[in-house]
Amino acid sequence: MINTAQDLPEYKKRLKRALDNKFLRNAMAAFAAAYPEGRARALTGVDFEALRVEIARGKDETLPRLEELYEAFKAKAEAAGIKVHLAKTAREANEIIAAIAAEGGAKKIVKSKSMTAEETFLNDHLEAEGLEVVETDLGEWIIQLRHEGPSHMVMPAIHLSRDQVAELFTKVTGTTQEPDIESLVKVARRELRKHFLSADMGISGANFAIAETGTLGIMTNEGNGRLVTTLPRIHVALVGLDKLVPDLASALKILKALPKNATGQVITSYVTWITGPTECKAAPSGLKDLHIVFLDNGRLALSKDPVFAEVLRCIRCGACANVCPIYSLVGGHNYGHVYIGAIGLILTYFYHGRKNDRAIVQNCLNCLACKAVCPAGINLPLLIKKVHGEVLAEEEDRPLKNRLLRRVLHNRRLFHFLLRRASLAQKPFAREGFIRHLPFFFGKEHGFRSLPAVVRTPLRDRWARVAGKVAQPRLKVALFAGCLVDFVYPEQGEALARLLQERQIQVDFPPDQSCCGLPAKCMGEMEIAREMAIQNLKALDPADYDHVLVLCASCGSHIKGTYPLLLKKEPGLGVKVQQLAEKLVDFSSFMTEVLKVKPEEFLGRKEKAAYHAPCHLCRGLKVTGPPRELLKVAGYEYVPAKNEEVCCGMGGTFSTDFPELSAELLKNKLDNVAATGAELLVTDCPGCVLQLKGGMDKRGGKIRVKHLAEAVAATRKEGSKGK
Numbered sequence: 001m002i003n004t005a006q007d008l009p010e011y012k013k014r015l016k017r018a019l020d021n022k023f024l025r026n027a028m029a030a031f032a033a034a035y036p037e038g039r040a041r042a043l044t045g046v047d048f049e050a051l052r053v054e055i056a057r058g059k060d061e062t063l064p065r066l067e068e069l070y071e072a073f074k075a076k077a078e079a080a081g082i083k084v085h086l087a088k089t090a091r092e093a094n095e096i097i098a099a100i101a102a103e104g105g106a107k108k109i110v111k112s113k114s115m116t117a118e119e120t121f122l123n124d125h126l127e128a129e130g131l132e133v134v135e136t137d138l139g140e141w142i143i144q145l146r147h148e149g150p151s152h153m154v155m156p157a158i159h160l161s162r163d164q165v166a167e168l169f170t171k172v173t174g175t176t177q178e179p180d181i182e183s184l185v186k187v188a189r190r191e192l193r194k195h196f197l198s199a200d201m202g203i204s205g206a207n208f209a210i211a212e213t214g215t216l217g218i219m220t221n222e223g224n225g226r227l228v229t230t231l232p233r234i235h236v237a238l239v240g241l242d243k244l245v246p247d248l249a250s251a252l253k254i255l256k257a258l259p260k261n262a263t264g265q266v267i268t269s270y271v272t273w274i275t276g277p278t279e280c281k282a283a284p285s286g287l288k289d290l291h292i293v294f295l296d297n298g299r300l301a302l303s304k305d306p307v308f309a310e311v312l313r314c315i316r317c318g319a320c321a322n323v324c325p326i327y328s329l330v331g332g333h334n335y336g337h338v339y340i341g342a343i344g345l346i347l348t349y350f351y352h353g354r355k356n357d358r359a360i361v362q363n364c365l366n367c368l369a370c371k372a373v374c375p376a377g378i379n380l381p382l383l384i385k386k387v388h389g390e391v392l393a394e395e396e397d398r399p400l401k402n403r404l405l406r407r408v409l410h411n412r413r414l415f416h417f418l419l420r421r422a423s424l425a426q427k428p429f430a431r432e433g434f435i436r437h438l439p440f441f442f443g444k445e446h447g448f449r450s451l452p453a454v455v456r457t458p459l460r461d462r463w464a465r466v467a468g469k470v471a472q473p474r475l476k477v478a479l480f481a482g483c484l485v486d487f488v489y490p491e492q493g494e495a496l497a498r499l500l501q502e503r504q505i506q507v508d509f510p511p512d513q514s515c516c517g518l519p520a521k522c523m524g525e526m527e528i529a530r531e532m533a534i535q536n537l538k539a540l541d542p543a544d545y546d547h548v549l550v551l552c553a554s555c556g557s558h559i560k561g562t563y564p565l566l567l568k569k570e571p572g573l574g575v576k577v578q579q580l581a582e583k584l585v586d587f588s589s590f591m592t593e594v595l596k597v598k599p600e601e602f603l604g605r606k607e608k609a610a611y612h613a614p615c616h617l618c619r620g621l622k623v624t625g626p627p628r629e630l631l632k633v634a635g636y637e638y639v640p641a642k643n644e645e646v647c648c649g650m651g652g653t654f655s656t657d658f659p660e661l662s663a664e665l666l667k668n669k670l671d672n673v674a675a676t677g678a679e680l681l682v683t684d685c686p687g688c689v690l691q692l693k694g695g696m697d698k699r700g701g702k703i704r705v706k707h708l709a710e711a712v713a714a715t716r717k718e719g720s721k722g723k
C-alpha cells in the first residue's frame with residue numbers, strides 16, 4: 001500500500017529526493033521528449049477536437065444514467081451466464097473477490113493490469129487472505145517485485161531504467177541478466193508462463209462495459225490479458241462503474257482516442273471482447289466461472305456532483321501526466337496516489353481521502369498542458385484548484401498566506417496601498433529594478449532568480465501622462481493591466497500606450513480595476529476569485545469599448561476562461577461576462593489581426609529574438625501564430641527555441657511554494673533559449689517576464705528579456721500611424 005506525504009514539509013523532502021534521482025530524471029526526460037512526437041504521429045488525420053467533443057458529450061449523457069446502465073448490463077450479462085456483483089466500497093470489492101476465490105478453491109491468481117484493482121489495493125487484501133497473486137503485465141510485475149505502486153497509469157514502471165530491471169531480474173532468477181530489453185522481456189515471459197499454467201483464477205480490469213450487450217472490452221499490448229482471461233478456470237473482472245457505456249459505438253469512440261493519446265499507438269496490440277463465459281477444460285462444468293465486480297467507491301455520488309462529475313469522463317489514457325512539466329521532473333510516485341498526473345491530484349481526494357491529497361494537490365503550475373491533451377475535455381487545472389479549495393475548507397486552519405490573501409485581495413484600496421508601501425519598504429534592498437537582498441523569510445532555495453522591485457509610481461498614476469485623449473479615435477479600447485504591469489512593469493503599459501496612440505486609438509485605464517483574481521484561484525480560494533471577478537466587472541464595462549486589451553496572458557485567460565464559470569450563477573452579470581470574454585484580446589492578436597500592422601511601420605533591426613510562449617497565451621487563449629508573426633513584422637529575426645510552449649516554472653504563487661521545481665523548469669527554459677544564439681528573449685506575459693528576467697539576471701546571462709509590447713515599441717518608426 002502506498003502512502004502519499006500527508007503534509008507539505010514531508011512532501012518537499014520527497015520532491016527533493018526525486019530531483020536528486022538521476023535515473024528517474026533521465027527516464028522521465030526521455031519519455032517527455034518522445035511522447036509528443038508519437039502522439040502527433042498517431043493522431044495524424046484524426047480530428048482530435050471533434051473526437052474529444054464527442055467523447056465528452058457521450059460521457060456526460062451516460063453519467064446521470066449509470067444505475068440504469070448497470071441494470072441493463074447486469075440483465076444481459078446474467079442471461080449470458082456471467083455473475084455480476086456491485087461493490088459499494090473498495091473493501092467490499094476486495095471481499096467479494098476473496099470470497100469468489102475461496103468458493104472456487106483458488107490458491108493462485110494471475111492478474112492483468114487494472115487501475116481499479118490498484119485503487120482498492122486488491123493484492124494486499126488477497127495476499128492477507130493467504131492467496132498467491134502474480135501480476136503478469138511486465139511493468140506491473142516489475143513493480144510488484146519491487147513492492148512499489150505504479151508510477152504511471154499506462155506504463156507503471158516508467159520510472160525505472162533497463163539497468164535497474166536487469167538487476168532485479170538477476171535477483172529473481174538467480175542468474176545474471178543483461179540490461180537488454182529484448183532479453184529482459186524473454187525472461188519475464190519464461191518466468192510468467194509457469195504461473196499462467198498453474199493459476200486457478202485470473203483477475204482483469206476492463207476498459208468498457210457495454211450495457212446493450214453485457215460485453216466487456218479490454219485493451220492490452222502484451223497478450224497477458226488474453227491469457228489471464230482465458231486460461232484459469234475462474235475469471236473475475238473488476239470494473240469501475242464509470243466504465244459503463246450504452247453501446248458499442250460509444251466504446252469505439254473511446255477506443256479511437258485511447259491508444260493514440262496514451263502511448264502514440266494507432267491501436268493496442270490486443271482488443272478483447274468478452275460476452276459470456278467461454279469453454280474451459282480446467283473448469284468442472286466445462287465453462288469458465290466468470291464474474292464481474294462493479295466498483296462504486298464514490299462514483300455514483302460523484303456522477304451527480306454538479307462540479308466534479310466531469311472527472312468521471314476520464315478514459316485513463318495517462319496523457320495528462322505525459323505532458324505535465326511537474327510529472328516529468330518528479331515522476332508518478334510523487335504526483336498522485338494510484339491515479340497519476342492531473343487526474344490523480346483530483347481522484348486521490350475522492351477515492352483516497354483529503355489527507356492523501358492535501359500536499360500533492362498544491363503541486364500544480366496551472367500551465368494547462370493537461371487540459372490541452374485530455375481526450376475527454378476535462379478542465380483538469382480548474383478542478384485541481386477546486387479540489388484544493390475543498391481541502392482547505394475541510395482543514396482546521398488555512399495557511400497564513402491564504403489568510404492574508406483573503407483579507408487583502410478583495411479590498412482593492414488596501415491591496416494597492418500595501419503595494420505602494422512595499423515600494424518604500426524595499427528601497428534599501430532595491431537596485432537596477434531588482435531586490436538585491438531577499439528578506440529573511442525567503443530561504444536560500446528562493447535564490448534561483450532575482451526578484452523585481454515594486455515601482456514607486458504605478459502605471460495607474462502615470463496613465464494620464466502617457467496616454468492622453470485622442471481626437472477622433474478610430475477605436476476605443478480599455479487596458480486591463482493586471483497587478484504586475486501596474487505595479488512592477490509599468491514600462492510594458494507605456495510601450496503599449498505609445499504604439500496605440502500613434503495609431504489613433506483611444507486607450508483607457510479604468511482606475512477601479514484590480515487583480516484579476518487568478519492568484520486567489522491558484523491558492524484554492526475560489527470565493528475570493530469570484531469576488532475579484534465581480535469587482536473587475538464593476539470597474540470595467542465592456543459595452544463602453546471596442547476591445548479590452550491585456551498584456552498579461554494569465555489575466556486574459558483567467559478572465560476569458562474562468563470568469564464565465566465563476567459567475568455562472570451571478571444574477572444580472574451574464575451578458576457583461578460574455579461581452580467581456582468576446583471583446584478581450586491579447587496584444588499580439590490586436591496588433592496583427594485588428595490593426596494588421598505592416599513591416600514598413602517598423603525599423604528593420606534584424607536582432608535575433610527567441611520567444612517563450614506563455615502557457616496562458618498558447619493554451620489558455622489559444623494564441624500561437626500572432627506573437628511570432630508580430631516579432632517578424634517588427635523587424636526581428638525570430639529564432640525558434642526547443643520547447644517554446646513548455647512552462648517557464650512561474651505558475652503564479654507556485655514559484656514561491658515550490659521553488660526547487662520552479663528553478664529546474666526555469667533552468668531548462670533558459671538553456672534552450674541560450675542554445676538559439678538569441679540576443680533578446682521575448683514573451684507576452686509579465687509573470688513570465690518576471691521569471692525569465694530574474695533567472696537571466698541571476699545567471700549573469702547576456703540575453704535581454706522583454707515583453708513583446710516593449711520589443712515592438714522599440715523598433716517602431718516614430719509617428720507611424722499605421723492604416
Ligand code: SF4
Pocket residue numbers: 320323324325326327341342363364365366367368369370371380381
Ligand atoms: S496544469 Fe500543468 S502542472 Fe498542473 S497538472 Fe496540468 S500539466 Fe501538470
Ligand code: SF4
Pocket residue numbers: 313314315316317318319320321341342343370373374375376377378380
Ligand atoms: S484526465 Fe484526460 S488525459 Fe488524464 S488520464 Fe483521464 S482522459 Fe487521459
